[in-house]
Amino acid sequence: xxxxxxxxxxxxxxxxxxxxxxxxxxxxxxxxxxxxxxxxxxxxxxxxxxxxxxxxxxxxxxxxxxxxxxxxxxxxxxxxxxxxxxxxxxxxxxxxxxxxxxxxxxxxxxxxxxxxxxxxxxxxxxxxxxxxxxxxxxxxxxxxxxxxxxxxxxxxxxxxxxxxxxxxxxxxxxxxxxxxxxxxxxxxxxxxxxxxxxxxxxxxxxxxxxxxxxxxxxxxxxxxxxxxxxxxxxxxxxxxxxxxxxxxxxxxxxxxxxxxxxxxxxxxxxxxxxxxxxxxxxxxxxxxxxxxxxxxxxxxxxxxxxxxxxxxxxxxxxxxxxxxxxxxxxxxxxxxxxxxxxxxxxxxxxxxxxxxxxxxxxxxxxxxxxxxxxxxxxxxxxxxxxxxxxxxxxxxxxxxxxxxxxxxxxxxxxxx
Amino acid sequence: xxxxxxxxxxxxxxxxxxxxxxxxxxxxxxxxxxxxxxxxxxxxxxxxxxxxxxxxxxxxxxxxxxxxxxxxxxxxxxxxxxxxxxxxxxxxxxxxxxxxxxxxxxxxxxxxxxxxxxxxxxxxxxxxxxxxxxxxxxxxxxxxxxxxxxxxxxxxxxxxxxxxxxxxxxxxxxxxxxxxxxxxxxxxxxxxxxxxxxxxxxxxxxxxxxxxxxxxxxxxxxxxxxxxxxxxxxxxxxxxxxxxxxxxxxxxxxxxx
Numbered sequence: 001x002x003x004x005x006x007x008x009x010x011x012x013x014x015x016x017x018x019x020x021x022x023x024x025x026x027x028x029x030x031x032x033x034x035x036x037x038x039x040x041x042x043x044x045x046x047x048x049x050x051x052x053x054x055x056x057x058x059x060x061x062x063x064x065x066x067x068x069x070x071x072x073x074x075x076x077x078x079x080x081x082x083x084x085x086x087x088x089x090x091x092x093x094x095x096x097x098x099x100x101x102x103x104x105x106x107x108x109x110x111x112x113x114x115x116x117x118x119x120x121x122x123x124x125x126x127x128x129x130x131x132x133x134x135x136x137x138x139x140x141x142x143x144x145x146x147x148x149x150x151x152x153x154x155x156x157x158x159x160x161x162x163x164x165x166x167x168x169x170x171x172x173x174x175x176x177x178x179x180x181x182x183x184x185x186x187x188x189x190x191x192x193x194x195x196x197x198x199x200x201x202x203x204x205x206x207x208x209x210x211x212x213x214x215x216x217x218x219x220x221x222x223x224x225x226x227x228x229x230x231x232x233x234x235x236x237x238x239x240x241x242x243x244x245x246x247x248x249x250x251x252x253x254x255x256x257x258x259x260x261x262x263x264x265x266x267x268x269x270x271x272x273x274x275x276x277x278x279x280x281x282x283x284x285x286x287x288x289x290x291x292x293x294x295x296x297x298x299x300x301x302x303x304x305x306x307x308x309x310x311x312x313x314x315x316x317x318x319x320x321x322x323x324x325x326x327x328x329x330x331x332x333x334x335x336x337x338x339x340x341x342x343x344x345x346x347x348x349x350x351x352x353x354x355x356x357x358x359x360x361x362x363x364x365x366x367x368x369x370x371x372x373x374x375x376x377x378x379x380x381x382x383x384x385x386x387x388x389x390x391x392x393x394x395x396x397x398x399x400x401x402x403x404x405x406x407x408x409x410x411x412x413x414x415x416x
Numbered sequence: 417x418x419x420x421x422x423x424x425x426x427x428x429x430x431x432x433x434x435x436x437x438x439x440x441x442x443x444x445x446x447x448x449x450x451x452x453x454x455x456x457x458x459x460x461x462x463x464x465x466x467x468x469x470x471x472x473x474x475x476x477x478x479x480x481x482x483x484x485x486x487x488x489x490x491x492x493x494x495x496x497x498x499x500x501x502x503x504x505x506x507x508x509x510x511x512x513x514x515x516x517x518x519x520x521x522x523x524x525x526x527x528x529x530x531x532x533x534x535x536x537x538x539x540x541x542x543x544x545x546x547x548x549x550x551x552x553x554x555x556x557x558x559x560x561x562x563x564x565x566x567x568x569x570x571x572x573x574x575x576x577x578x579x580x581x582x583x584x585x586x587x588x589x590x591x592x593x594x595x596x597x598x599x600x601x602x603x604x605x606x607x608x609x610x611x612x613x614x615x616x617x618x619x620x621x622x623x624x625x626x627x628x629x630x631x632x633x634x635x636x637x638x639x640x641x642x643x644x645x646x647x648x649x650x651x652x653x654x655x656x657x658x659x660x661x662x663x664x665x666x667x668x669x670x671x672x673x
Contacts, residue, residue, distance in 0.1 A: 234534055234535060237533075237545070239529075240534070244517070244521075245524075248512060248513060252508040252509070254492035254493050254496075255492050255496060255504075256496060256521055256525065256584065257496030257524055257588055258524055259491075266531065
């Protein structure tokens with residue numbers, strides 16, 4: 001039915017508009033930044049990393065935004081996804097008690113990582129989802145601490161503090177090529193660096209991602225689009241409504257015939273599966289999976305993205321994730337040098353010099369990075385307590401005219 | 417009386433909370449297609465009895481038999497699926513969902529879409545959604561609030577919230593509808609409308625079991641009444657019989673000097 005709506009009405013629908021803008025931005029972003037920076041792919045690489053966080057935020061939004069379950073250990077599922085890929089796509093298991101290297105293809109592990117994370121989500125959810133509110137949050141917090149601790153302390157499996165490196169790159173058959181193949185077109189022409197999935201000792205010609213930011217960027221954009229479509233479908237379905245009903249009033253939801261335990265379990269498992277996705281991608285693009293990447297601060301950062309973007313609203317959550325990523329990885333690190341040069345331009349260059357207790361403006365701003373981050377968060381939450389783009393009354397399946405028709409019919413039926 | 421005449425049978429139902437006996441050895445049976453009322457002073461255990469029937473509480477002893485099936489100790493969602501729907505004394509709507517969605521949640525238990533259907537919007541799922549949206553609009557019209565379909569439930573005036581709760585309960589296709597003080601806080605006009613609505617619900621073949629304080633409403637629509645006091649059943653019968661019962665008068669007005 002949506003397809004029959006006029007363009008104007010579609011644009012009126014703010015969510016659709018945001019999706020449109022995001023999509024266009026995603027398309028022109030690589031060209032623009034390469035043009036501006038004279039062919040550098042540094043920005044694209046940044047964006048490809050940011051995409052991991054977008055996926056995580058979309059997944060956590062299912063748990064926190066839709067079903068209203070506060071999950072403070074979301075990074076654990078991210079870790080599980082990342083380790084699933086890293087273990088089966090590197091030489092790590094060769095030095096484990098298993099004594100056998102696996103080099104599974106990325107695409108298979110993407111799906112497998114999803115299922116493994118979902119499985120752990122269900123495993124954690126099963127005994128804990130009888131808890132409510134704060135109690136559930138504490139248990140998830142504990143789980144979030146256990147997983148990195150396990151990977152620190154099981155070095156024969158996870159490499160422990162030394163992390164897992166040299167992770168296989170994703171690759172596609174050699175004929176898949178195009179503008180997104182970037183510099184690796186050449187790699188393909190030169191030959192081969194991909195293992196035959198059936199006979200893992202032989203190599204076949206292929207198009208390997210080989211750390212090419214453009215290829216990863218295209219991949220993450222496709223993954224995010226897929227995730228948004230799936231989560232949107234869920235949101236507008238029987239299950240999505242059940243989640244929201246549980247969020248609003250669990251007792252009433254149960255009285256309406258919703259099995260609250262399995263419904264919450266599904267929220268946990270589906271939310272976790274997206275971070276499993278994100279984990280496999282992260283392992284591939286970062287080429288290093290270390291317990292340090294999945295600490296409590298990761299869970300909190302994703303939660304901040306969800307809350308700040310607008311809990312429950314998918315497009316808002318995406319914007320929130322991008323905004324926080326930008327602040328954390330671009331704005332804050334460059335703040336110190338920007339402040340320094342600003343001071344010298346406006347004639348306060350003396351501030352830059354170190355003097356007594358004053359470490360100079362550069363050092364001072366650097367020291368205050370996270371104070372500034374906190375201030376930004378507090379400011380946004382004060383100005384927009386519902387998040388940047390809060391969830392709103394859904395556009396309904398019925399068009400405007402249909403609603404008015406119903407309403408006029410209702411006049412007669414209104415008084416029983 | 418054969419079992420098929422009774423939609424709900426409670427036998428020796430008791431609910432204890434520690435030392436407090438909230439429902440004390442209550443037996444009653446509700447016939448198909450009647451309006452059965454449960455009355456009693458505040459704290460008599462009426463809502464506790466409802467909660468025992470709908471699975472929110474587990475009875476300490478006794479049995480709940482619905483439609484010829486023992487449902488003692490069943491979970492709330494199982495009870496709803498079998499065909500008992502309810503409203504709440506202190507309205508419990510899904511505040512930040514639209515009225516239409518509130519009713520569609522009620523339809524949940526009669527829907528068949530699996531996770532897979534929902535994820536990929538299968539044709540079956542889309543058809544079901546369309547059908548359910550139509551049915552939900554129909555129910556909103558039935559209770560007279562279809563104009564408010566796209567508003568948040570919390571933004572409705574009080575009377576309409578009560579109606580929405582009834583629509584949501586009806587959406588589960590119940591055989592037995594439990595109404596917990598549906599007329600509380602209503603104006604006389606609204607009470608008349610509510611009574612008409614209950615009669616309309618009866619024509620759908622649904623049995624109504626209600627708790628109500630307002631005697632005019634109770635006497636006006638119910639065929640049989642049970643009176644609870646301190647968790648005990650003290651009277652049962654037609655409105656006229658109950659009105660004249662000495663123990664009922666005592667429970668409500670206190671012992672005469």
